[in-house]
Amino acid sequence: MAKVLVADDERAICEAFSAMLRAAGHTPVVAASGDEALRRIAAERPDVVFLDVQMPGMSGLEVLEQIRAAHADLPVIVMTAYGTLQTAMTALKSGAFDYLGKPIELARVREVLSRALHKPALDAATRPHGDAGDAMVGTSAAMQEIFKRMSLLTTNELTVLITGESGVGKELVAHGIHANSERASQPFVAVNCAAIPASLIESEFFGHERGAFTDAREQRVGRFEAAGRGTLFLDEISELPYTLQSKLLRVLQERSFERVGSQTPVPFRARLIAATNRVLQDEVEAGRFREDLFHRLDLVTLAIPPLRARKEDIEALALQFLGRANVELGKSVQGLEPAALERLLAHEWPGNVRELEHAIKRAVLMARRPWLAAHDLELAPAAAAVDVDSRFGAALRAALSARLAAAAGDGTDESAYQALIALAEQQLVAEALRVTEGNQVAAARLLGINRTTLRSKIRDTTD
Numbered sequence: 001m002a003k004v005l006v007a008d009d010e011r012a013i014c015e016a017f018s019a020m021l022r023a024a025g026h027t028p029v030v031a032a033s034g035d036e037a038l039r040r041i042a043a044e045r046p047d048v049v050f051l052d053v054q055m056p057g058m059s060g061l062e063v064l065e066q067i068r069a070a071h072a073d074l075p076v077i078v079m080t081a082y083g084t085l086q087t088a089m090t091a092l093k094s095g096a097f098d099y100l101g102k103p104i105e106l107a108r109v110r111e112v113l114s115r116a117l118h119k120p121a122l123d124a125a126t127r128p129h130g131d132a133g134d135a136m137v138g139t140s141a142a143m144q145e146i147f148k149r150m151s152l153l154t155t156n157e158l159t160v161l162i163t164g165e166s167g168v169g170k171e172l173v174a175h176g177i178h179a180n181s182e183r184a185s186q187p188f189v190a191v192n193c194a195a196i197p198a199s200l201i202e203s204e205f206f207g208h209e210r211g212a213f214t215d216a217r218e219q220r221v222g223r224f225e226a227a228g229r230g231t232l233f234l235d236e237i238s239e240l241p242y243t244l245q246s247k248l249l250r251v252l253q254e255r256s257f258e259r260v261g262s263q264t265p266v267p268f269r270a271r272l273i274a275a276t277n278r279v280l281q282d283e284v285e286a287g288r289f290r291e292d293l294f295h296r297l298d299l300v301t302l303a304i305p306p307l308r309a310r311k312e313d314i315e316a317l318a319l320q321f322l323g324r325a326n327v328e329l330g331k332s333v334q335g336l337e338p339a340a341l342e343r344l345l346a347h348e349w350p351g352n353v354r355e356l357e358h359a360i361k362r363a364v365l366m367a368r369r370p371w372l373a374a375h376d377l378e379l380a381p382a383a384a385a386v387d388v389d390s391r392f393g394a395a396l397r398a399a400l401s402a403r404l405a406a407a408a409g410d411g412t413d414e415s416a417y418q419a420l421i422a423l424a425e426q427q428l429v430a431e432a433l434r435v436t437e438g439n440q441v442a443a444a445r446l447l448g449i450n451r452t453t454l455r456s457k458i459r460d461t462t463d
Contacts (some may be wrong), residue, residue, distance in 0.1 A: 001025040005046040007037035009055045020106050034058030048116045053080035068095040075116035085136040088147035101144040140310035154181040161297045162275040164304030167352030170275040178231040186230030191223050194239035194441040208260035227270035237274040238283050245290045307349040314344050321357045325364035333364050339374040347379050429457050
């Protein structure tokens with residue numbers, strides 16, 4: 001069997017590892033510091049190393065560099081309780097075989113150990129990092145896996161599809177891939193496909209020549225051309241009109257396009273990353289999305305889990321957002337009281353990471369003490385959605401009674417029906433926009449109507 005070195009200054013972790021390794025027939029070797037780990041490696045010649053990032057003296061990442069220099073083929077699995085994208089990037093690009101977030105799951109350790117004993121370590125990659133890496137944090141196993149896959153995607157030019165609910169941070173993931181790739185010095189152009197009117201989207205994408213249509217008074221460069229050799233991020237790609245989907249497919253196949261009003265090909269040199277909060281396979285089956293384009297985009301998919309499925313990330317995210325809010329608002333809030341953290345962990349976060357960021361920013365704004373208390377957090381109670389139908393019915397009956405009473409008093413009731421319907425529509429539209437933070441596409445989807453109908457109703461309520 002194998003000899004496995006565990007380098008960690010936490011005795012309990014070393015003991016747990018040792019017991020698990022002995023039970024599996026392996027020989028454990030432990031070290032409590034980076035210096036001791038290097039000495040043990042030289043003396044014991046282990047087959048695999050589990051290496052903590054935070055240790056006395058040299059950090060685990062510094063130890064990793066020395067191991068790679070002296071023992072290039074030795075598989076090293078980096079462990080840390082302080083998971084960030086930048087840590088994962090540094091570890092993997094410095095030659096780590098894998099990367100584990102704490103608390104360590106022994107089942108995961110066994111799986112990684114099995115792979116390390118039968119496969120060579122990843123080749124070291126040397127590339128300067130962008131400055132956006134620390135924008136993403138997450139200690140959950142799901143996010144550690146996302147960080148790892150993002151790191152691997154920075155070394156190639158593959159098209160990437162990012163999926164997940166609204167607010168999970170899909171654009172942040174796209175920007176993280178771009179900022180840590182060889183294209184980092186080139187433009188990152190983000191386009192929300194749902195925010196551009198259908199009549200203008202082709203010109204926005206590909207640009208136009210002077211005189212191509214009414215009001216085209218000069219040549220305009222589109223987003224595909226503006227991205228240059230950087231990254232083009234198409235958000236909410238499921239909202240792309242069907243006719244434009246075929247043109248996008250042709251661009252991806254031929255790596256060129258023409259401006260509106262021109263027949264001269266313009267090369268498309270950017271990397272494409274797309275995102276959607278829908279299940280594209282369902283959209284294909286419903287006839288709203290081209291199957292050939294779906295397969296073109298579905299080469300590598302990163303599925304970002306909702307925040308409610310990775311609540312172990314909430315504390316790290318909340319503290320990060322707290323720091324940002326302090327800078328933005330000129331405050332000096334030091335952290336979260338235990339009760340405040342408990343309240344964050346109990347919330348279901350339908351708006352995901354974006355909702356958490358807004359909640360923390362509001363709390364920092366309102367805080368009057370050095371630590372955020374539970375009452376500083378403005379969160380909807382979990383039971384707020386219970387019995388909505390009965391409460392709505394009661395409110396509607398009250399409004400109906402008042403309206404009919406008023407109509408009876410002045411001798412007319414012919415407008416009661418229309419007035420109540422208009423009132424209900426106003427409230428539905430306002431509430432849908434509030435829940436979706438003003439996102440008209442999401443609000444229309446929530447109400448089961450199209451964007452054109454929603455915009456018409458918004459105009460009606462503001463006239």
